[in-house]
Amino acid sequence: MSAPTLTRPGGRVLEKAAEADAPRRGGATRRRTAGTVLIVLAVVAYLVFRTDGAPDSDDAAAFRFFDSVRDWVDANRDTSPFFLYGINYVRLGVRLLVDVVQAGLYGLGFAGLVAAVSAIALVLAGWRTGLLAFLGFLAFGVLGLWDESVDTLVLTLSAVLLSVLIGVPLGVLAARVRWVGATLRPVLDVMQIMPTFAYLAPMTLLFLIGEPAAVIATMIYAVPATIRITALGISEVPPTAVEAATALGSTRWQLLSKVRLPMARTTLALAVNQTIMLALSMVVITALIDAPGLGQNIVNALERVNVGAAFNAGVAIVILAVVLDRITTNAARQTRIHHARRSRLIQTGIAIVVVIAAALVTINPESLPQWSAAAPVNDLVGWIELHWFDATEGIKNRVSEFLLNPLESVLVTTPWWLFVAAVAAFGTLVSGWRAALIAALSAAGIAGLGLWQHSMQTLATVLVAILLTMVIGVSVGVFCARHDRLATAVRPVLDAAQTMPSFVYLLPAVALFGNSRFTAIVAAIIFAVPPVVRLVERGVRDVPPTVVEAALSAGSTPRQLLWKVQLPMARGGLLLAANQGIVMVLAMVVVGGLVGAGALGYDVVAGFSQRELFGEGLAAGLAIVLLGILLDRLTQGFHDSKGPRR
Amino acid sequence: MTPMIAVADLWKVFGPRAERVPGSALADLPRAELRARTGCLAAVRDVSFEVRPGEVFVVMGLSGSGKSTLVRCLTRLIEPTSGEISIGGEPVRAMTPKRLRDLRRRQVAMVFQHFGLLPHRQVLDNVAYGLEIQGVTKAERHRKATEMLALVGLDGQEHHYPDQLSGGMQQRVGLARALATDPEVLLFDEPFSALDPLIRRDMQAEVRRLHAEVGKTLVFITHDLAEALTLGDRIAVLRDGELVQVGTPEELVGAPVDSYVADFVRDVPRSDVLTLRWIVRDPAPGELVEDVPLPHGTVIRDAVHRVMRAERPIQVVDGEKRLGVIDADQMLAALVSHHRQVPA
Numbered sequence: 001m002s003a004p005t006l007t008r009p010g011g012r013v014l015e016k017a018a019e020a021d022a023p024r025r026g027g028a029t030r031r032r033t034a035g036t037v038l039i040v041l042a043v044v045a046y047l048v049f050r051t052d053g054a055p056d057s058d059d060a061a062a063f064r065f066f067d068s069v070r071d072w073v074d075a076n077r078d079t080s081p082f083f084l085y086g087i088n089y090v091r092l093g094v095r096l097l098v099d100v101v102q103a104g105l106y107g108l109g110f111a112g113l114v115a116a117v118s119a120i121a122l123v124l125a126g127w128r129t130g131l132l133a134f135l136g137f138l139a140f141g142v143l144g145l146w147d148e149s150v151d152t153l154v155l156t157l158s159a160v161l162l163s164v165l166i167g168v169p170l171g172v173l174a175a176r177v178r179w180v181g182a183t184l185r186p187v188l189d190v191m192q193i194m195p196t197f198a199y200l201a202p203m204t205l206l207f208l209i210g211e212p213a214a215v216i217a218t219m220i221y222a223v224p225a226t227i228r229i230t231a232l233g234i235s236e237v238p239p240t241a242v243e244a245a246t247a248l249g250s251t252r253w254q255l256l257s258k259v260r261l262p263m264a265r266t267t268l269a270l271a272v273n274q275t276i277m278l279a280l281s282m283v284v285i286t287a288l289i290d291a292p293g294l295g296q297n298i299v300n301a302l303e304r305v306n307v308g309a310a311f312n313a314g315v316a317i318v319i320l321a322v323v324l325d326r327i328t329t330n331a332a333r334q335t336r337i338h339h340a341r342r343s344r345l346i347q348t349g350i351a352i353v354v355v356i357a358a359a360l361v362t363i364n365p366e367s368l369p370q371w372s373a374a375a376p377v378n379d380l381v382g383w384i385e386l387h388w389f390d391a392t393e394g395i396k397n398r399v400s401e402f403l404l405n406p407l408e409s410v411l412v413t414t415p416w417w418l419f420v421a422a423v424a425a426f427g428t429l430v431s432g433w434r435a436a437l438i439a440a441l442s443a444a445g446i447a448g449l450g451l452w453q454h455s456m457q458t459l460a461t462v463l464v465a466i467l468l469t470m471v472i473g474v475s476v477g478v479f480c481a482r483h484d485r486l487a488t489a490v491r492p493v494l495d496a497a498q499t500m501p502s503f504v505y506l507l508p509a510v511a512l513f514g515n516s517r518f519t520a521i522v523a524a525i526i527f528a529v530p531p532v533v534r535l536v537e538r539g540v541r542d543v544p545p546t547v548v549e550a551a552l553s554a555g556s557t558p559r560q561l562l563w564k565v566q567l568p569m570a571r572g573g574l575l576l577a578a579n580q581g582i583v584m585v586l587a588m589v590v591v592g593g594l595v596g597a598g599a600l601g602y603d604v605v606a607g608f609s610q611r612e613l614f615g616e617g618l619a620a621g622l623a624i625v626l627l628g629i630l631l632d633r634l635t636q637g638f639h640d641s642k643g644p645r646r
Numbered sequence: 647m648t649p650m651i652a653v654a655d656l657w658k659v660f661g662p663r664a665e666r667v668p669g670s671a672l673a674d675l676p677r678a679e680l681r682a683r684t685g686c687l688a689a690v691r692d693v694s695f696e697v698r699p700g701e702v703f704v705v706m707g708l709s710g711s712g713k714s715t716l717v718r719c720l721t722r723l724i725e726p727t728s729g730e731i732s733i734g735g736e737p738v739r740a741m742t743p744k745r746l747r748d749l750r751r752r753q754v755a756m757v758f759q760h761f762g763l764l765p766h767r768q769v770l771d772n773v774a775y776g777l778e779i780q781g782v783t784k785a786e787r788h789r790k791a792t793e794m795l796a797l798v799g800l801d802g803q804e805h806h807y808p809d810q811l812s813g814g815m816q817q818r819v820g821l822a823r824a825l826a827t828d829p830e831v832l833l834f835d836e837p838f839s840a841l842d843p844l845i846r847r848d849m850q851a852e853v854r855r856l857h858a859e860v861g862k863t864l865v866f867i868t869h870d871l872a873e874a875l876t877l878g879d880r881i882a883v884l885r886d887g888e889l890v891q892v893g894t895p896e897e898l899v900g901a902p903v904d905s906y907v908a909d910f911v912r913d914v915p916r917s918d919v920l921t922l923r924w925i926v927r928d929p930a931p932g933e934l935v936e937d938v939p940l941p942h943g944t945v946i947r948d949a950v951h952r953v954m955r956a957e958r959p960i961q962v963v964d965g966e967k968r969l970g971v972i973d974a975d976q977m978l979a980a981l982v983s984h985h986r987q988v989p990a
Contacts, residue, residue, distance in 0.1 A: 244762025244820075247723055248776040248827070249751030258779070262766040 035429055042422050050413045060450020062622075063615035070614050073205055087206050094212040097161065102154045110146060112359030114138060117323070119351035123344070125330030136323040141365030144372065145294065145316045152283055152293035152320065155211060159218035159279040164272060167223045171230025171271070172256065181231065188224040193632045195587035196221060196282055196502070197604050198621040200289050204608070205618070214283065214291030222278040226271050233267025234260055269332030276324050281501030284317055285591070288608055294320075298503055302594055307381045307511045308374035314504045315373060321500055381511045388512075396518040399464065404517065408460035416447035419456075427634050435633040442630040449619045455627060457599040458589060461517060462631070465524040465585045470578060473529045477536025477577075478562065487537065497530040502588060510595050520592020520601070528584040532577040539573015540566050579635040586628050600624050648735055649696035650831060650863040651703075651720065656693045656729035658715050658887075661686030668692070668728040677886050689715040691887040693729075699830075702857060702864040704874040706910075707884035713867045714759075716884065717833050720865070721754050722746060734830065751780050755824035759836040761816045763808040769795065769819050770804040776827040787826075794822040797859075798852065814845035818852070825860070834866040838873065850876055871910060875899075875919060883907050900924045917946040917981050922962045925980045926970030929959065935971055939963040946980050953977045 077083050108116055114137045122130030140149040174181040200217055207213035237260050245259045261268070287295025294313045301310035384392070411419075420443045427436025446455045480487040509523035543566050551565045567574070593601020600620045607617010657668040664686050667673055672680060673692070681687055689712040697703040707713045718724040720731060722738060731738040733754060741749060755776070763772050770791050771778070777787035795804060798818040808816055817837055824832055834853075838846040850873060857864060868874050874881050875895045882892045883906075891903045899919045902908035916924075923942040929935065939961035940949055949972075953960055959973035 238760075238762075240758060240760040240762040241764055243723060244756070244758050244823075245764070245775065245779075247721060247750055247754075247756040247758075247833075248779065248823070249747040249749075250779050251747065254779050258775070259764060263764065265766065 031429065035426075038422075038425050038429065042418070042425075045418050045421075046410070046414055049415050049418055051415050052413065060616075060619070062449045062451075062619045065615070066618040067615035070205060070618075090216070091207045091212045094158070094162070094207075094215050098154060098158045098211045098215060101158050101161070102151075105150055105154055105157075108355075108359045109362055110141060110365045111361040111363045112355060113150065115358035116355045117327075119355050121323070121327045123347050123351050125327050125334060129326045129330045132326055133323050136319045138368070139319050140316055141368040142371050143312050143316055144366070144370050145297070145313060146365035148292070148294045148297060148313070149316050149320060152280070152295070152317070155214055155218065155283045155286070155291055155293060156276065156279045156320075156324075158211075159215045159222060159283065160272070160276050162215065162219045163223040163226045163275045163279065166219070167226025167271070167275065168230050168268070170223075171227040172234050172260075174227060175231040175234035184227065188228060190629065191220065191224045193583045193628045194221075195583075195590050195624050195628055196285050197288075197587070197590045197593075197601060198624045198628070200286065201604065201607055201614075201618045201621045204289050209290040209608075211291055213289055214286035217286055217289070218279050218282040221282040222275045225274040225278055229267060229271035229274055230264075233264035233271065236267065237263045266332055266335045269328060269335055273325065273328035273332060276328055277321065277501075280317070280321055280324065281503065284501045284503045288605065295503065298506075299594065302506065302510065305510065305515055306374075306378070307507060308372075308376075308378035310507055310510075311373045311377040314507050317501055317504055322496070377511075384512060385514075392512055396513055396516065399468075399518060399521070403464045403467070404460060404521075407463060408457055411456035411460050412453050414456070416444075416452055420444050420447065423630065423634065431634060431636050435636050439630045439633040442626040442633070445626045446623050446630075449623050449626075451600065451603065451616075451619055451623045454599040454603060454620065455623050458586075458601070458624075459627060461521060461589050461592075461597065461599070462524075462582070462586050462627075465521040465589055466528070466578070466582045468521065469525050469528045469532055469581050469585060472525060473532030473577060473581065474536050474574065476529070477533040478540055478567070480533060480537045481540035481566075482558075482562075490533070494530045494534060497526075502527055502591060505588065506591065506595055515596035517592075517597050519595045520589045520597030523592055523595075524585040524588035527588040528581045531584065532581045535573050535577035535580065536570065539570030539577070542573065543569045575635070579632065582631045582635055583628060586624070586631060590624050600627075647698060650699045650701070650734065651697040651865065652730070652732045653696070653720070654694045654730040656690055656716070656719060656731065657688070657727045658690040658712070658719055658724060659686050659688045659727045664727050688887050690719060690726075693884075693887075693889050695882055695889065695892055697863060697865060699863055700861055702866060702877055702879045704866045704868060704878035704881045705884055706868055706871065706874040706881055708869055711884045712887035713869075713884050714835055715887075717756075717835050717865060717867050720833060721750055721756070723756075751776065752827060753829050754831045754833060755827055755829040756833040756835065757817070757820045757824045757837045759839055761808070761813075761820045761840075763816060763819055763823075765808055768805050768807055769800070769811070772808065772819055773822045773826050776823060780827070790826055791822070794826045795819075797825065797856070798822045812845075813841050814849060817841065817849060821852070821856070825856070829862070831863045831865065834864065834868075836867050836869065839869065846873070853877060871914065875914065883910065895919050896921060896924070917950070920946050920980065922946060922949055922972060923964070923969055925976045926962045926972055927976060929961075929971045933971070934958050936960045939968075940972075942969050946977070950977060950981070 073083075077088075105113055114134060117137050118130050118134035121133035137149075140146050170180075170184065174184050199220060200213075203213040203217040207216055241263060242255060242259055245255055250258065283291065283293060284295035284298065287293065287299045294317050297313035298310045298317075301307070301313065414422075420440050423443045424436050424440035427433075427439045431439075446452065449455075476490070480490055505523045505527045506519070508526065509519045513519045513522055547565060547569065548561065551561050556564065589597060590601040590604070593599070593603070593605050600623055603613070603620030604617050604624070606613045607615075607620065655668075657673075659665075659667045661681075662685055667680070667684070667686055667688060672684060672686075673688075675683065677688060691712075693716060695703075705713045705716060715724055719726045720733070720738070722741075726739065729739075733749065736749075738746070738749065764775065767775070770788060773791035773794055774782075774787040777790060782790075792804060795801060798821050800815060800818050800822065803811065803815065808819065811819065817840075820837070838849050841849065853864070853866075854877065856862075864877075866874075866877055868877075878895060880892060880894055881898055883890045883898070885906055891898060891907050893901075896919055898907060899911045899914050899916055902911055921942060922940055922944050925946065926942075936956050936958050940952070940963070942962050942964045949960075953972055954974055954977060956973070959971040961971050962969045
């Protein structure tokens with residue numbers, strides 16, 4: 001019914017006809033009709049009111065405001081009590097923490113640190129993981145990236161320490177005290193959809209550039225996961241054990257320390273694992289605000305489009321991610337197994353002795369045989385440029401010509417009020433008026449920031465990327481759900497993909513497509529496809545076997561089974577995947593500002609590097625947040641529709 | 647003798663503004679109607695009973711009859727809505743949190759249906775938990791815990807973890823944990839319903855043995871009539887939160903107060919529970935009887951042999967008092983009179 005309706009204005013006739021057709025499905029039909037009417041209205045309004053899409057001014061009121069905020073902060077940093085007694089102490093405290101961790105790790109020396117990490121892995125997670133950790137940390141030396149790797153580890157560990165210190169108590173409170181949980185939930189929601197890029201600028205404003213700002217930004221990025229998973233673990237403790245302990249006369253504190261926390265320890269270990277992975281991926285990005293470490297190598301190399309040089313650092317990051325992930329995941333798994341305490345104590349004792357001995361040995365990591373992937377990777381990239389140029393260029397141009405450019409020009413030439421109205425209307429239809437109101441306010445906020453053109457360009461890129469992500473993700477997900485062997489083959493790839501810090505995904509995209517808008521899209525797709533595949537596969541697999549059996553016994557072909565039974569019933573999973581995917585895509589598209597994606601991401605990066613662009617950068621960061629909230633709220637109604645639509 | 651536990655007019659109502667229900671007109675509504683009218687669920691309604699020291703008091707009812715709520719109200723694991731509870735003469739509802747904790751630590755221990763063991767602790771530390779939170783030294787509490795484990799027949803299992811034990815053994819750990827603090831009262835909340843029938847029988851025997859050895863006051867919740875009859879000195883039958891009947895097993899089987907209880911005890915082999923006094927008849931005038939009378943407290947089954955062999959009816963006496971006589975006719979009727987359930 002949709003094809004002819006598009007050409008018909010008004011749509012009232014249609015409403016009646018449709019109701020006569022299907023009186024029993026009135027609700028769904030009415031929604032569909034309303035959607036059609038809205039689309040028609042929007043198209044008509046666009047055709048009537050479209051603008052010529054003037055470029056953003058360099059001097060919007062918002063920029064000047066943020067510049068003046070910055071000037072005020074700079075002028076008062078050492079006099080205002082807010083800084084003198086608050087922020088500056090936080091900075092000093094975090095600086096102290098970083099210095100202590102740094103002194104500890106550097107104090108161990110190369111041999112000592114390698115031994116310490118291997119020993120920790122060995123004791124906590126078993127000998128395989130110990131071996132992996134040993135080889136992985138040796139590899140940092142072989143790659144010639146020892147100091148950078150340790151710097152990244154220092155920042156990650158500092159941020160994780162802070163996150164655990166803050167997040168675990170908050171998580172316990174959130175699980176045990178109703179109002180704390182209710183207050184935290186929306187805050188965490190917003191924190192988790194904030195693209196990493198967006199809060200770097202405010203951090204530099206408050207904490208200057210360097211390690212403290214990096215650690216705090218990382219902590220803010222990672223702590224929602226710590227809080228959430230801790231709260232989950234605490235609330236999952238079986239009530240029977242708690243009741244039994246209460247009946248024996250435990251105090252609240254005894255219940256927490258002897259029952260709840262120990263029983264949630266597997267989940268707590270998982271919380272630490274997630275915190276570490278998130279922190280690592282953020283620490284790499286904080287290179288943009290002058291944090292030391294592997295991220296610096298990547299940023300510098302990307303600026304020179306030297307994929308090979310970036311590749312070395314990328315490999316080191318992936319190794320660090322894999323080692324940290326394996327240690328914590330296996331440690332979490334080991335918490336379920338009961339060990340004899342004695343053998344554990346002996347193991348720990350031996351490990352400590354070995355580490356101390358190793359710390360006394362001085363080995364210069366540069367004396368290891370050195371190896372670098374730079375030359376071969378650059379050769380490969382050169383080869384790809386030479387031989388695949390037509391293909392990659394073809395894909396790039398096709399997508400730009402048929403998807404990106406038309407969409408971008410439509411969005412850019414849409415007057416802002418029409419966009420806000422459209423967001424409100426469609427939002428109400430999809431996610432209810434509350435979410436629509438928030439989304440519309442975000443849209444209006446974007447308009448008010450004076451970055452309309454850049455925001456719409458970013459939005460166009462995001463929409464194209466999510467479209468491609470969903471097409472690829474759904475196909476692969478459905479395939480995996482229907483072919484067990486494929487699924488087993490793909491699963492470790494997905495696992496690995498999800499442990500990698502987002503920055504790393506830029507590298508293959510740059511290698512294939514050079515510096516362009518399209519590169520950001522490719523990176524976003526690589527970044528967002530794995531979780532989408534996962535959610536789609538789960539959605540399709542969760543279709544009850546009895547229903548599938550019934551459809552098969554009615555004589556459905558596999559294709560009919562897919563289109564008429566499995567996909568409609570997996571609707572909840574698909575929509576959830578879209579919601580999750582869109583937030584990830586936005587985060588990555590913005591990071592793509594580093595590799596020529598332009599628009600908001602570029603504004604943010606420029607804001608860090610050029611003083612006169614600070615205001616614009618901050619405004620762009622805010623615009624990104626608003627865009628994130630808008631996209632999330634618009635698709636949020638998807639969460640609720642778990643089952644097939646009735 | 648002062649009762650160990652005394653409960654008077656106890657109410658527990660779940661739901662919004664529950665405290666308005668007891669004592670008002672709402673209190674007389676049937677359960678379903680109360681729920682429809684107020685959204686409240688009356689789990690325990692106006693229950694009163696007393697438990698004597700050293701007694702095994704069984705609370706029996708179907709699932710949803712409020713028995714688990716009732717037993718949790720005794721130590722305020724669930725806060726009662728109204729009514730009085732006293733343990734050892736001390737009113738429980740007036741206790742401060744500290745005193746209440748002390749009551750739970752030293753006077754009353756509980757055994758749970760799903761064991762409630764701490765999976766991250768070895769069996770020994772599970773049993774010692776109650777002592778640990780009282781601040782007992784490690785050596786002392788481990789000594790006591792080892793002793794308790796021996797008492798429940800788990801010697802040598804000290805260093806296993808709960809998930810390495812079978813269900814029956816886990817519940818023995820739960821039992822040892824409850825006994826470790828040497829409480830005056832043990833509360834059992836359907837402790838054996840999650841166990842296999844054979845193991846359940848073992849555990850029942852275990853409880854009987856322990857009761858004989860340590861002589862605690864036991865409050866035992868069950869939905870299993872056979873279990874109630876085996877263990878209980880007295881049994882309270884609960885329906886929809888209300889006490890229907892409190893009495894000895896014999897009273898319940900011999901003289902159920904209403905059709906609900908009668909239905910409950912219908913399948914009980916009467917000859918196993920009832921004593922001779924329930925089946926005596928008046929002697930016919932001039933009837934000749936056996937020389938040696940039977941005491942009235944003899945369970946019917948135990949008298950079968952003699953009565954069936956006897957040539958004449960046998961007198962049943964309560965001390966000097968003659969209650970009547972029995973012969974093979976009464977015996978046979980008692981032996982076959984319980985109905986087996988037949989599919990309709």
